Amino acid sequence: MFLSLQCLPRVMAVALSAMLCLLPVSAQAAHSWGNYHWARTANPFSLKLGDNLSSAWKPYLATTSSDWSTPLVTVPATTDVLNTLIVAGSTRPKVCRPSSGRVEACNANYGWNGWLGIAQIWASGSHITQGVVKMNDNYFNTTSYNTPAWRNLVLCQEVGHALGLDHQDEDFNNANLGTCMDYSNDPVPNQHPNQHDYEQLALIYSHLDAFTSLAASPAGAQAAPGLQGVDLNSQREWGQLLRSRHGGRTEVYARDLGRGHKLFTFVIWAW
Numbered sequence: 001m002f003l004s005l006q007c008l009p010r011v012m013a014v015a016l017s018a019m020l021c022l023l024p025v026s027a028q029a030a031h032s033w034g035n036y037h038w039a040r041t042a043n044p045f046s047l048k049l050g051d052n053l054s055s056a057w058k059p060y061l062a063t064t065s066s067d068w069s070t071p072l073v074t075v076p077a078t079t080d081v082l083n084t085l086i087v088a089g090s091t092r093p094k095v096c097r098p099s100s101g102r103v104e105a106c107n108a109n110y111g112w113n114g115w116l117g118i119a120q121i122w123a124s125g126s127h128i129t130q131g132v133v134k135m136n137d138n139y140f141n142t143t144s145y146n147t148p149a150w151r152n153l154v155l156c157q158e159v160g161h162a163l164g165l166d167h168q169d170e171d172f173n174n175a176n177l178g179t180c181m182d183y184s185n186d187p188v189p190n191q192h193p194n195q196h197d198y199e200q201l202a203l204i205y206s207h208l209d210a211f212t213s214l215a216a217s218p219a220g221a222q223a224a225p226g227l228q229g230v231d232l233n234s235q236r237e238w239g240q241l242l243r244s245r246h247g248g249r250t251e252v253y254a255r256d257l258g259r260g261h262k263l264f265t266f267v268i269w270a271w
Protein backbone atom coordinates (compact mmCIF):
# COMPACT_ATOMS: atom_id res chain seq x y z
CA MET A 1 0.00 0.00 0.00
CA PHE A 2 2.73 2.39 0.98
CA LEU A 3 4.71 1.46 -2.11
CA SER A 4 1.83 1.86 -4.54
CA LEU A 5 0.93 5.22 -3.01
CA GLN A 6 4.46 6.38 -3.64
CA CYS A 7 4.42 5.22 -7.22
CA LEU A 8 0.91 6.16 -8.30
CA PRO A 9 1.64 9.73 -9.42
CA ARG A 10 4.53 8.48 -11.49
CA VAL A 11 2.73 5.81 -13.48
CA MET A 12 3.18 7.90 -16.62
CA ALA A 13 6.80 8.68 -15.91
CA VAL A 14 9.76 7.37 -17.86
CA ALA A 15 10.52 3.66 -17.85
CA LEU A 16 13.42 4.18 -15.51
CA SER A 17 11.18 5.73 -12.89
CA ALA A 18 8.71 2.89 -13.33
CA MET A 19 11.48 0.41 -12.65
CA LEU A 20 12.60 2.34 -9.59
CA CYS A 21 9.08 2.16 -8.23
CA LEU A 22 9.47 -1.60 -7.98
CA LEU A 23 12.34 -1.14 -5.57
CA PRO A 24 11.96 -0.21 -1.91
CA VAL A 25 11.15 3.49 -1.78
CA SER A 26 13.71 4.18 0.90
CA ALA A 27 16.50 2.79 -1.26
CA GLN A 28 15.84 4.73 -4.47
CA ALA A 29 14.91 8.19 -5.51
CA ALA A 30 11.60 8.17 -7.39
CA HIS A 31 9.70 11.34 -6.74
CA SER A 32 9.84 13.45 -9.85
CA TRP A 33 6.42 14.70 -11.02
CA GLY A 34 6.09 13.23 -14.47
CA ASN A 35 9.18 13.91 -16.52
CA TYR A 36 9.23 17.70 -16.14
CA HIS A 37 12.58 19.46 -16.05
CA TRP A 38 14.42 22.56 -17.25
CA ALA A 39 16.00 22.10 -20.66
CA ARG A 40 19.70 22.87 -20.69
CA THR A 41 22.77 22.00 -22.72
CA ALA A 42 25.26 21.48 -19.87
CA ASN A 43 25.47 20.60 -16.18
CA PRO A 44 25.71 22.02 -13.61
CA PHE A 45 23.14 24.62 -14.63
CA SER A 46 22.08 27.76 -12.79
CA LEU A 47 18.41 28.58 -12.15
CA LYS A 48 17.59 32.20 -11.30
CA LEU A 49 15.27 32.88 -8.36
CA GLY A 50 13.74 36.37 -8.62
CA ASP A 51 13.56 38.02 -5.19
CA ASN A 52 10.23 39.86 -4.82
CA LEU A 53 10.17 39.25 -1.08
CA SER A 54 9.77 41.45 1.98
CA SER A 55 12.66 41.70 4.43
CA ALA A 56 10.95 39.12 6.67
CA TRP A 57 11.21 36.52 3.90
CA LYS A 58 14.61 37.28 2.35
CA PRO A 59 16.65 35.17 4.82
CA TYR A 60 14.46 32.16 3.99
CA LEU A 61 15.09 32.55 0.27
CA ALA A 62 18.83 32.61 1.02
CA THR A 63 18.44 29.33 2.92
CA THR A 64 16.27 27.74 0.22
CA SER A 65 18.68 28.83 -2.50
CA SER A 66 21.66 27.24 -0.77
CA ASP A 67 19.52 24.15 -0.02
CA TRP A 68 18.81 23.76 -3.73
CA SER A 69 22.38 24.24 -4.92
CA THR A 70 23.67 20.70 -5.06
CA PRO A 71 27.41 21.47 -5.23
CA LEU A 72 27.23 23.14 -1.84
CA VAL A 73 26.35 19.96 0.00
CA THR A 74 28.41 16.90 0.75
CA VAL A 75 27.10 14.54 -1.87
CA PRO A 76 28.78 12.45 -4.56
CA ALA A 77 30.04 14.43 -7.54
CA THR A 78 27.40 12.82 -9.76
CA THR A 79 24.72 14.90 -8.05
CA ASP A 80 26.45 18.18 -8.88
CA VAL A 81 23.77 19.15 -11.40
CA LEU A 82 22.42 22.55 -10.44
CA ASN A 83 22.75 25.86 -8.62
CA THR A 84 20.10 28.38 -7.78
CA LEU A 85 21.02 32.04 -7.95
CA ILE A 86 19.06 34.85 -6.27
CA VAL A 87 18.53 37.81 -8.62
CA ALA A 88 16.46 41.00 -8.44
CA GLY A 89 12.75 40.32 -8.84
CA SER A 90 10.77 41.52 -11.84
CA THR A 91 7.17 41.68 -10.60
CA ARG A 92 4.85 43.15 -8.05
CA PRO A 93 4.53 40.39 -5.43
CA LYS A 94 0.73 40.44 -5.25
CA VAL A 95 0.48 39.61 -8.96
CA CYS A 96 3.73 37.62 -9.11
CA ARG A 97 3.88 37.52 -12.90
CA PRO A 98 6.16 34.85 -14.35
CA SER A 99 9.25 35.69 -16.41
CA SER A 100 10.43 33.15 -18.95
CA GLY A 101 13.46 31.09 -18.03
CA ARG A 102 13.34 31.68 -14.27
CA VAL A 103 11.38 31.36 -11.03
CA GLU A 104 9.89 34.39 -9.25
CA ALA A 105 9.56 34.16 -5.44
CA CYS A 106 6.81 36.33 -3.93
CA ASN A 107 5.04 36.98 -0.64
CA ALA A 108 1.89 39.04 -0.05
CA ASN A 109 -1.45 39.03 1.70
CA TYR A 110 -3.12 36.91 -0.96
CA GLY A 111 -6.28 36.72 1.13
CA TRP A 112 -8.09 34.16 3.29
CA ASN A 113 -8.33 31.87 0.29
CA GLY A 114 -7.23 28.75 2.16
CA TRP A 115 -3.76 28.28 0.73
CA LEU A 116 -0.54 28.70 2.68
CA GLY A 117 1.79 28.42 -0.28
CA ILE A 118 1.64 27.53 -3.97
CA ALA A 119 4.08 26.81 -6.77
CA GLN A 120 2.90 27.51 -10.34
CA ILE A 121 4.98 25.99 -13.09
CA TRP A 122 4.59 26.38 -16.85
CA ALA A 123 5.76 23.54 -19.06
CA SER A 124 6.09 23.14 -22.81
CA GLY A 125 6.04 19.44 -23.53
CA SER A 126 8.18 18.03 -20.72
CA HIS A 127 10.31 21.16 -20.35
CA ILE A 128 9.73 23.72 -17.61
CA THR A 129 9.76 27.24 -19.06
CA GLN A 130 8.96 29.46 -16.05
CA GLY A 131 7.60 29.36 -12.53
CA VAL A 132 6.42 31.34 -9.53
CA VAL A 133 6.26 30.48 -5.82
CA LYS A 134 3.89 32.44 -3.58
CA MET A 135 3.83 32.60 0.22
CA ASN A 136 0.50 33.74 1.67
CA ASP A 137 1.17 36.14 4.55
CA ASN A 138 -2.44 36.06 5.68
CA TYR A 139 -1.64 32.63 7.13
CA PHE A 140 2.09 33.06 7.75
CA ASN A 141 1.32 35.97 10.07
CA THR A 142 -0.91 33.81 12.27
CA THR A 143 0.55 32.13 15.36
CA SER A 144 0.10 28.68 13.80
CA TYR A 145 2.40 29.36 10.85
CA ASN A 146 4.58 32.28 11.90
CA THR A 147 7.61 30.12 12.65
CA PRO A 148 10.97 29.69 10.90
CA ALA A 149 10.23 25.98 10.44
CA TRP A 150 6.97 26.55 8.50
CA ARG A 151 8.57 29.28 6.39
CA ASN A 152 11.55 27.08 5.53
CA LEU A 153 9.42 24.03 4.76
CA VAL A 154 6.94 25.76 2.46
CA LEU A 155 9.47 27.89 0.54
CA CYS A 156 11.89 24.95 0.18
CA GLN A 157 9.09 22.65 -1.01
CA GLU A 158 7.62 25.05 -3.58
CA VAL A 159 11.06 25.78 -5.09
CA GLY A 160 11.68 22.01 -5.08
CA HIS A 161 8.56 21.56 -7.23
CA ALA A 162 9.93 24.18 -9.64
CA LEU A 163 13.00 21.96 -10.09
CA GLY A 164 10.86 18.95 -11.06
CA LEU A 165 10.55 17.25 -7.66
CA ASP A 166 7.35 15.83 -6.22
CA HIS A 167 6.58 15.00 -2.60
CA GLN A 168 8.48 12.11 -1.10
CA ASP A 169 5.59 11.44 1.24
CA GLU A 170 2.05 12.79 1.61
CA ASP A 171 1.04 11.43 4.99
CA PHE A 172 1.10 14.18 7.60
CA ASN A 173 1.03 11.80 10.53
CA ASN A 174 3.68 9.18 9.79
CA ALA A 175 7.38 9.31 10.59
CA ASN A 176 9.12 12.37 9.20
CA LEU A 177 11.54 11.75 6.35
CA GLY A 178 13.69 14.76 7.18
CA THR A 179 13.02 16.59 3.92
CA CYS A 180 11.01 19.65 2.95
CA MET A 181 9.45 17.45 0.23
CA ASP A 182 7.65 15.60 3.07
CA TYR A 183 4.31 16.85 4.35
CA SER A 184 4.01 16.85 8.11
CA ASN A 185 2.13 18.30 11.04
CA ASP A 186 5.55 18.98 12.52
CA PRO A 187 7.67 21.04 10.13
CA VAL A 188 10.74 21.18 12.39
CA PRO A 189 12.55 18.08 11.01
CA ASN A 190 11.48 18.92 7.44
CA GLN A 191 12.97 22.32 6.67
CA HIS A 192 15.59 21.32 4.08
CA PRO A 193 16.13 18.71 1.32
CA ASN A 194 17.65 15.34 2.14
CA GLN A 195 20.02 13.04 0.25
CA HIS A 196 17.07 11.38 -1.51
CA ASP A 197 16.10 14.72 -3.11
CA TYR A 198 19.61 15.29 -4.45
CA GLU A 199 19.66 11.76 -5.87
CA GLN A 200 16.34 12.42 -7.62
CA LEU A 201 17.67 15.68 -9.08
CA ALA A 202 20.71 13.81 -10.41
CA LEU A 203 18.33 11.35 -12.12
CA ILE A 204 16.06 14.06 -13.54
CA TYR A 205 19.05 15.96 -14.95
CA SER A 206 21.16 13.00 -16.08
CA HIS A 207 20.51 13.79 -19.79
CA LEU A 208 21.28 16.98 -21.71
CA ASP A 209 18.99 18.81 -24.14
CA ALA A 210 19.78 20.44 -27.48
CA PHE A 211 18.52 23.82 -26.23
CA THR A 212 17.85 25.68 -22.99
CA SER A 213 14.62 26.80 -21.33
CA LEU A 214 16.63 28.72 -18.70
CA ALA A 215 16.74 31.98 -20.64
CA ALA A 216 14.11 34.50 -21.67
CA SER A 217 12.30 33.36 -24.82
CA PRO A 218 13.96 35.01 -27.82
CA ALA A 219 11.80 37.43 -29.79
CA GLY A 220 9.64 35.51 -32.23
CA ALA A 221 9.83 32.28 -30.23
CA GLN A 222 6.59 30.84 -28.95
CA ALA A 223 6.47 32.08 -25.36
CA ALA A 224 4.45 30.36 -22.69
CA PRO A 225 0.95 31.85 -22.47
CA GLY A 226 1.30 34.16 -19.46
CA LEU A 227 -2.46 34.37 -18.87
CA GLN A 228 -2.29 38.14 -18.51
CA GLY A 229 -5.24 39.56 -16.65
CA VAL A 230 -6.17 36.16 -15.22
CA ASP A 231 -6.13 35.97 -11.40
CA LEU A 232 -3.85 32.97 -10.93
CA ASN A 233 -4.11 33.36 -7.15
CA SER A 234 -7.66 32.06 -7.47
CA GLN A 235 -8.30 28.34 -7.35
CA ARG A 236 -10.92 28.77 -10.08
CA GLU A 237 -8.15 29.44 -12.62
CA TRP A 238 -5.95 26.43 -11.79
CA GLY A 239 -7.69 23.95 -14.10
CA GLN A 240 -8.27 20.30 -13.42
CA LEU A 241 -7.52 18.70 -10.06
CA LEU A 242 -4.92 15.99 -10.70
CA ARG A 243 -4.37 14.73 -7.17
CA SER A 244 -5.89 15.34 -3.77
CA ARG A 245 -4.39 13.70 -0.72
CA HIS A 246 -4.84 13.71 2.96
CA GLY A 247 -8.35 15.04 3.14
CA GLY A 248 -7.52 17.52 0.39
CA ARG A 249 -4.68 19.23 2.24
CA THR A 250 -2.20 18.59 -0.56
CA GLU A 251 -3.28 19.08 -4.16
CA VAL A 252 -1.94 19.43 -7.67
CA TYR A 253 -3.89 21.10 -10.48
CA ALA A 254 -3.19 21.26 -14.22
CA ARG A 255 -4.52 23.77 -16.75
CA ASP A 256 -4.11 23.02 -20.44
CA LEU A 257 -3.00 26.21 -22.20
CA GLY A 258 -2.99 24.74 -25.70
CA ARG A 259 -0.18 24.12 -28.18
CA GLY A 260 1.56 21.76 -25.77
CA HIS A 261 1.72 24.28 -22.90
CA LYS A 262 0.47 23.45 -19.42
CA LEU A 263 0.29 25.24 -16.11
CA PHE A 264 0.70 23.15 -12.95
CA THR A 265 -0.27 24.45 -9.50
CA PHE A 266 1.02 22.70 -6.36
CA VAL A 267 -0.88 23.72 -3.24
CA ILE A 268 -0.28 23.46 0.49
CA TRP A 269 -3.61 24.31 2.09
CA ALA A 270 -3.61 25.92 5.54
CA TRP A 271 -5.13 23.83 8.31
Ligand SMILES: [Zn+2]
Nearest residue numbers: 038039208209
Ligand atom coordinates in the same frame (compact mmCIF):
# COMPACT_ATOMS: atom_id res chain seq x y z
ZN1 LIG B 1 15.21 17.44 -21.49
Ligand SMILES: [Zn+2]
Nearest residue numbers: 157167266267
Ligand atom coordinates in the same frame (compact mmCIF):
# COMPACT_ATOMS: atom_id res chain seq x y z
ZN1 LIG C 1 3.96 20.42 -2.57
